[in-house]
Amino acid sequence: MGSEVSLGYLLRLPLKLAALLVLLEASFRWIIPAAYTPYLCFDEKESILRYDPSKLRVGLYTHGGLAEIRARWHINSMGWVNAREYAISNGRPAKPVIAVIGDSYVEAFQVDSDHDFASVLRTELGATYEVYTFGMSGAELSQYLQMSRYVRKAFHPQVLIFVLVDGDVLGSRLATGNKPGCVYFSHSTSGMVETLIPYAGSTAKSLYRKMALLRYIRLNRGLWVPGVSPSGDRSLDAGKDAHEIIDYAFACIRRENPGCTVLMVVDAPRRDIYRGKIPKSNIEYRALVKSVSLQNGFHMVDLSDAMASLYYANHVKFDFDGNYHWNEHGHQVIAEQILEEWPRSRLRARIPRSVAAPEAR
Amino acid sequence: MDVKEQLNLIFREVFDDDAIAITPQMTANDVEGWDSLSHITLIVAIEIKFKIEFNRKELRGFKNVGDLLNAISAKIKT
Amino acid sequence: MTFNSLEFFLFMPVVYLAYYFSPDRFRWMLLLAASFIFYAALKVPYLLGVLLLVATATYAFGLWLDRAPTPQAKYRLLWAGVVTNILILGVLKYIPFHAFVAIGVSFYVFQAISYLIDVHDEIEKPEPHFGYFLLYLAFFPKLLQGPIERAGHLIPQLKVLRPGDLQAFRSGMWMIVGGLFKKVVIAERLALLVDPVYSNVQDYAGISLLLATYVYAFQIYYDFSGYTDIALGTARLFGVDLTENFHSPYSATSVADFWRRWHISFSRWILDYIFKPLQMRWRDWQSWGTASALVVTFLACGLWHGSSWGFLIWGGLHGIYMASSVFYNPYQKRLDGVLGLKGSPYLRLWRILVTFNLVCLAWIFFRASNLKDAVFVATHLFGGIGDMSRLIDLWGFREPFVALISMGLLALLSFLSKRQHLAEAFFDRPFWARCLVYYGVIMYLLVLGSFSSRAFVYVRF
Numbered sequence: 001m002g003s004e005v006s007l008g009y010l011l012r013l014p015l016k017l018a019a020l021l022v023l024l025e026a027s028f029r030w031i032i033p034a035a036y037t038p039y040l041c042f043d044e045k046e047s048i049l050r051y052d053p054s055k056l057r058v059g060l061y062t063h064g065g066l067a068e069i070r071a072r073w074h075i076n077s078m079g080w081v082n083a084r085e086y087a088i089s090n091g092r093p094a095k096p097v098i099a100v101i102g103d104s105y106v107e108a109f110q111v112d113s114d115h116d117f118a119s120v121l122r123t124e125l126g127a128t129y130e131v132y133t134f135g136m137s138g139a140e141l142s143q144y145l146q147m148s149r150y151v152r153k154a155f156h157p158q159v160l161i162f163v164l165v166d167g168d169v170l171g172s173r174l175a176t177g178n179k180p181g182c183v184y185f186s187h188s189t190s191g192m193v194e195t196l197i198p199y200a201g202s203t204a205k206s207l208y209r210k211m212a213l214l215r216y217i218r219l220n221r222g223l224w225v226p227g228v229s230p231s232g233d234r235s236l237d238a239g240k241d242a243h244e245i246i247d248y249a250f251a252c253i254r255r256e257n258p259g260c261t262v263l264m265v266v267d268a269p270r271r272d273i274y275r276g277k278i279p280k281s282n283i284e285y286r287a288l289v290k291s292v293s294l295q296n297g298f299h300m301v302d303l304s305d306a307m308a309s310l311y312y313a314n315h316v317k318f319d320f321d322g323n324y325h326w327n328e329h330g331h332q333v334i335a336e337q338i339l340e341e342w343p344r345s346r347l348r349a350r351i352p353r354s355v356a357a358p359e360a361r
Numbered sequence: 362m363d364v365k366e367q368l369n370l371i372f373r374e375v376f377d378d379d380a381i382a383i384t385p386q387m388t389a390n391d392v393e394g395w396d397s398l399s400h401i402t403l404i405v406a407i408e409i410k411f412k413i414e415f416n417r418k419e420l421r422g423f424k425n426v427g428d429l430l431n432a433i434s435a436k437i438k439t
Numbered sequence: 440m441t442f443n444s445l446e447f448f449l450f451m452p453v454v455y456l457a458y459y460f461s462p463d464r465f466r467w468m469l470l471l472a473a474s475f476i477f478y479a480a481l482k483v484p485y486l487l488g489v490l491l492l493v494a495t496a497t498y499a500f501g502l503w504l505d506r507a508p509t510p511q512a513k514y515r516l517l518w519a520g521v522v523t524n525i526l527i528l529g530v531l532k533y534i535p536f537h538a539f540v541a542i543g544v545s546f547y548v549f550q551a552i553s554y555l556i557d558v559h560d561e562i563e564k565p566e567p568h569f570g571y572f573l574l575y576l577a578f579f580p581k582l583l584q585g586p587i588e589r590a591g592h593l594i595p596q597l598k599v600l601r602p603g604d605l606q607a608f609r610s611g612m613w614m615i616v617g618g619l620f621k622k623v624v625i626a627e628r629l630a631l632l633v634d635p636v637y638s639n640v641q642d643y644a645g646i647s648l649l650l651a652t653y654v655y656a657f658q659i660y661y662d663f664s665g666y667t668d669i670a671l672g673t674a675r676l677f678g679v680d681l682t683e684n685f686h687s688p689y690s691a692t693s694v695a696d697f698w699r700r701w702h703i704s705f706s707r708w709i710l711d712y713i714f715k716p717l718q719m720r721w722r723d724w725q726s727w728g729t730a731s732a733l734v735v736t737f738l739a740c741g742l743w744h745g746s747s748w749g750f751l752i753w754g755g756l757h758g759i760y761m762a763s764s765v766f767y768n769p770y771q772k773r774l775d776g777v778l779g780l781k782g783s784p785y786l787r788l789w790r791i792l793v794t795f796n797l798v799c800l801a802w803i804f805f806r807a808s809n810l811k812d813a814v815f816v817a818t819h820l821f822g823g824i825g826d827m828s829r830l831i832d833l834w835g836f837r838e839p840f841v842a843l844i845s846m847g848l849l850a851l852l853s854f855l856s857k858r859q860h861l862a863e864a865f866f867d868r869p870f871w872a873r874c875l876v877y878y879g880v881i882m883y884l885l886v887l888g889s890f891s892s893r894a895f896v897y898v899r900f
Contacts, residue, residue, distance in 0.1 A: 003605045010459065016870065023878045024885075032886065065886040221890050223445075274832075277642070321835070377772075397710055398695065398765060401718045401729060417719050418560040421711075 024213050034216035035062045037109070038075050039209075042181045042199035048150040049136055049143075049181030049199060050079035061109040063220055063323050074113045078154075083113040086132050088155065098131045099151045101144050102163030105267070106135030110325045117326075120335030125342075129159070138179040142172035142194065145249050146183040152257060160253070160260055161338070164289065165267040169242045172249070185245055192248045238284035246292050254296040262298040264289060265338065268307035270318055278304075299344065306337045364411075364434050368426075371410055375403045385427030411437055440480035441583070442669045443622060450477070455676060459602050466600040467574050470677065477579040481542060489527065489544055494573045496523050497551040501558045501565035501572075517559040524548045524555075533746045545743060545900050546585045547576040549708055554590045556712055563590050571597050580673040584666050584897045586682040586704035596679050603678040609866060614672025620849065620884060621665030627889035628842045629658035632834050633806070640812045645822035647830045652816065655806050656799050657846070660688060663702070663897050689798075692790040694760040697798055705743075709736050730762035737761065744900050748810045756801040841887055 028034040036059035041052035053075055063069040074083045087094060100106055100118050108116035122131040132155060134147050144162055151157055171177065174195050177184035181199035185192050208214040217223045253262060266289055269282045286302055293300040307318060310333060318330030326334065365383070372381045376394045389395045395403070407429075408414055413436040423429050440446045454473045461469050478487055500520030507513040528548045531541040554575075557563040566572040575594050603611060636643050636651035643651070667684040674681045682704045691697035698706040714736040721728030734755070741754020775786065800817065807813035855861050865873065 005459070005602055005605050005608045009605065010456075016874065019874055020877055020881070023874070024881065027882060065888070216885070221885065221888070223890050275639070275642070396695070397715065398729060398761075401715075401722055402725075404719075405722050405725070417716055420715070420719065421560050421562055 021213065025211060028212035028216040032065075032067045032216070032220075033060060033062050033070070034067075034212040035219035036060055036215070037219065038073070038081070040181070040199075040201075041079065043079070043150075046150045046153070047196065048147060049139075049179075051075045051081070053077045053079050063110060063320075065221065067220060069110050069320055069323055071108075071110055071112045071115075073107075073109055080132070080134055081107045081109070081113065082133050083119075086155065087130070095128065095130045096158040097155050098125065098129045098159040098161060099148075099155060099157035100131065100133045100135075100161045100163065101147050101151065102135050103139040103143075103165065103168065104135065104137035105165050105325060106133055106163050107137055108135065108326070108331065109137075110320065110323060111328050111331055115328050115331060117331040117335035117338070120332060121338060124335075124339055132157075136182075139182060140171035140177065140184070141168045141245060141249050142177070142185045143179075143182045144168075145252055146194075146196075148253060149256065158260065159263065160257060161263045161265060162253075163265045163267070166269075169245050169285075170237070172245050173241065185248065187244075192244070237281045238288050242285065243288060246289060250292050250296045250298065254298075262296075263301055263338070263341075264293050264298050265301045265334065266303060268302075268304040268318075270307065270324070273304075273308050273311050274317065278308075299341065301338055301341050303334060303337055307333060364430060364437070367410065368407070368430060368433065371403065371406045375399065375406055383426050385425065385430060387426040388424065407433065413437065440477055442666065442673075443619065446480060450480075451673070455602075458600075458677060463601065467570055467597055470579070470597075470600070471570065471574050471577060474574070474577040474579040474582060478543065478577070478582060483542070486542065486544070489531065490547065490577055491573075493524060493527055493544075493548055493551050494569075494576050496520065496527075497554060497576075498566070498569055498572050500555055502567070504555065504558050505565045513559055517555055520555045521552050524551050543583045546587055547582070549587050549705075549743075550576055550590075553587070553708060553712060557590055566590065566594055578674070578679070580670045580677075580679075581681055584663070584670070584900070585702075586667065586670065586684045587708050588682060588704065592682065593679070601678050603675050606862075607675045607678065610862065611672040611675030613862075614668045614675065616880060616884075617849075618665040618668030618670075618672060620845070620880070621661040621668065623884060623888035623890070624845045625842060625849070626658050626662035626665055628838055628845075629654050629661065631838055631889060632842075633658055635833055636830075637806055637812070637816075638808065640807065640815050643829070644819045646827060648816045648822075649820050650830065652799050652803055652806075652820075656689070656795070656802050659802070659806075660685070661846075666897060689795050690791060691794050691798075692787060693764060693794055694757060694797060695764060697794055698757070698761075705740075709740055713739055726765050730765045733761040733765065734758035744805075749804045749807055749813055752810075752813070753801050753804040756797075756804065760797055760801075838889075845883075845887070 036056065038051040038057075038059065039055040040049065042049050056075075058072060058074050061069075061071050061073050073081055076082050076085045078086050080086070098121065100121075106116075106118070113119075116133070118131050118133045125131065132151075134151055136143065136147070139147070141162075141164065148160060148162075151160070172185045174184040174186035177197065180197050183194050183196050186195060187193070208218065266286060269278055272278045272282060286304065290300045290302070311317070316329060318326055318333060320327050369381065369383050372383055372392065373379055376392060376399070378393070381392065389400070404415060404420065411433055413433065415432070419432060423432065440450065450473075454469070457469055457473075458466060475487060478490065497520060500516055500523070504513055504516045504520070507516055525548070528541070528544055531544055554563070554566075558565045566575070571594055574597050575588070575590060578588075578593070578597075581588060602608075633651050633655045636647055637655070640648065664685040671681050671683070684703050684705075686700040686703065688697055688701040691700050714732050717732035717735055718729050721732055724731070735758070737754045737758030738751060739754070740757070741750040741752070744750040744754075803816045804810075804813045807816060852861075865876075
């Protein structure tokens with residue numbers, strides 16, 4: 001029979017815990033750097049979720065237990081992850097604009113700001129075009145539509161490139177959508193309805209930013225983050241819901257962007273390529289995107305064939321171990337594929353100006 | 362031969378060990394091979410030898426050989 | 440809530456402090472309230488109702504049983520109570536619903552049934568205090584995945600609740616950390632190796648299937664024993680001693696021995712309440728009676744885990760293993776004697792290997808997604824080595840390496856703590872030295888933990 005747990009012991013415990021926390025905090029600041037991400041903010045005027053340029057402008061993003069993935073990010077004064085500023089003079093940019101819209105794959109925290117596919121595009125096409133990127137982690141196809149409206153108003157792009165990755169279509173449903181500040185689709189008797197989930201900052205969030213330990217747990221290890229789990233049922237990828245979402249979104253994009261060239265870049269089923277077997281559901285899904293793209297006069301850049309043949313040739317993966325986002329090699333391949341199809345897309349995919357003017361929202 | 366000696370014989374037969382010498386404090390841990398599978402063999406042998414019958418409730422109450430001895434003695438008397 | 444969640448780590452200190460400062464007579468109420476909150480946090484509201492239903496019905500039947508005038512009346516009341524409980528469990532678990540709908544129910548229903556049988560057999564007196572009885576079923580450390588406690592072991596402890604002493608506090612905390620380590624560093628990592636193979640068995644053959652099965656045997660052990668460590672450690676903080684559930688199961692020298700070491704509270708339950716009564720009833724058939732009782736018992740064991748063919752076959756296999764041993768055991772003993780093998784360490788090693796492989800064969804049916812997959816795995820285990828490069832591609836070298844090192848460290852620690860008084864030596868050291876150890880352990884957990892999928896395996900039973 002040992003001694004009791006005395007009150008003194010209990011009172012000393014928090015002190016011991018504090019000592020431990022100090023050690024842990026120091027470790028995740030200097031030994032294994034915990035990730036930093038920019039501050040979010042919601043632009044009320046434009047109804048768009050973006051980053052706050054008045055707060056952190058540069059930072060180190062890390063991922064993984066040992067912070068194996070490390071990359072510097074930079075946000076510009078318009079609040080988007082990009083090493084360069086977006087120039088607007090008198091409401092119209094100097095050079096024609098290519099606007100790339102997508103989610104965390106376009107944000108590309110995992111690679112340095114000048115090594116993503118948009119930078120490669122800029123290098124090649126920079127003489128003729130400006131290449132602006134608009135990426136927001138967690139955005140779905142429904143939010144891409146919303147972002148395209150903002151981009152149209154602010155930058156009048158000549159080319160719109162949308163990047164569609166796994167889950168973007170079915171993730172657009174309001175039933176599963178939960179990112180504040182983003183738009184989701186739902187059905188009503190009068191057709192598809194767009195709903196914006198209200199955005200509100202929280203003190204809890206700002207607290208967790210200050211502690212390296214908490215940032216490490218949430219960002220590097222993905223623990224205790226409320227989030228939508230990806231829809232596990234792949235057979236739904238080409239189902240009725242997906243069909244309706246793609247139809248609606250693409251039709252809106254077409255209607256609202258007369259005179260614009262639109263490219264739909266569709267990510268390859270990389271995991272299935274590594275396994276060596278691509279499921280029917282994915283083939284049907286890509287066929288669906290292709291047919292709706294053609295209907296609306298878009299050009300679809302399907303990365304599957306290029307990535308598959310490259311992988312089978314040299315077995316180099318396009319993403320990181322433990323993080324499915326594209327690595328530098330992946331970004332390079334994507335840029336090359338877009339550039340390869342560039343001439344074809346420019347000739348074929350221009351939406352005629354005679355399309356009716358966008359309806360008032 | 363008293364009950365204890367007869368029971369000892371049964372133990373020796375069931376567990377195939379001539380060296381067994383039971384005491385009232387002995388439990389299953391003390392006899393090699395006495396586990397739940399062989400327990401019933403022992404009980405059946407006891408029932409046949411002494412012409413008695415146990416019910417499940419009684420069996421659950423036995424904690425050691427001593428309890429077994431008492432139960433057997435009680436049953437033979439009635 | 441589950442043990443590996445943020446809420447639990449916030450919940451625990453609050454409950455502990457309240458418990459510590461609470462007057463003795465209110466402690467059971469506090470634990471009961473905490474257990475309700477714990478169960479409610481799963482966000483399946485009707486589960487609380489089920490718990491109350493089972494508790495009320497069983498409590499009532501227990502009292503009626505005890506007061507019944509004749510043995511026949513007692514027996515009928517016993518059957519009424521047991522059937523009620525089984526119906527409740529059956530309706531929840533075996534009618535197709537969403538997978539998680541019956542969390543915890545299988546465990547406390549079994550506790551309730553054992554209580555009724557113990558009262559009927561006059562091994563226990565019925566508990567007149569409903570609060571203690573309810574807490575006996577609802578006690579949150581063991582609510583979701585057991586251990587399955589006997590009334591005689593747990594209820595008396597609930598009547599004299601006080602915080603564990605200093606040694607219990609420290610060892611309880613270490614058990615919790617150890618359990619997390621087993622789950623997050625080892626079991627989850629092993630799952631990374633097993634899941635891709637078992638979700639696409641047709642793509643693999645031969646050695647890949649064999650390895651994945653062996654790895655699964657360890658995955659489920661570390662997962663379930665990790666959970667049990669957290670449960671026992673948590674209870675210990677509150678001064679409650681729960682039953683050990685595992686005792687080096689893969690060092691078993693026979694399948695019967697395995698079941699004395701694996702999910703001990705469960706196997707003792709099926710032994711006492713299914714096997715022994717059946718064996719008694721069929722004792723005139725001697726070995727055949729015992730063998731049949733074993734097969735039925737283990738089929739029930741399989742069924743308890745779920746209503747799929749996989750679980751039934753898993754249970755049935757164990758039943759057949761045990762039943763056959765009843766017949767060949769005497770011959771085996773004679774053979775060992777003749778060959779002069781008795782007491783040989785090689786014999787022991789051989790028996791351990793054979794037992795492990797028999798158990799792993801059964802695990803195939805437990806783990807596979809469906810019967811077709813299970814049969815495929817079982818029939819293609821020796822299909823050659825050709826697949827190895829694929830497996831290396833899939834697993835890499837880092838994950839298996841970290842898993843092995845972690846398992847080794849754990850084994851070393853457990854070996855050392857048995858030989859020397861490791862705990863005493865450790866707590867004699869000054870705080871700064873111990874703090875470094877705590878720091879090391881937590882860093883190991885955070886940095887090398889695998890955090891992809893997170894539910895414990897046995898939560899779905």
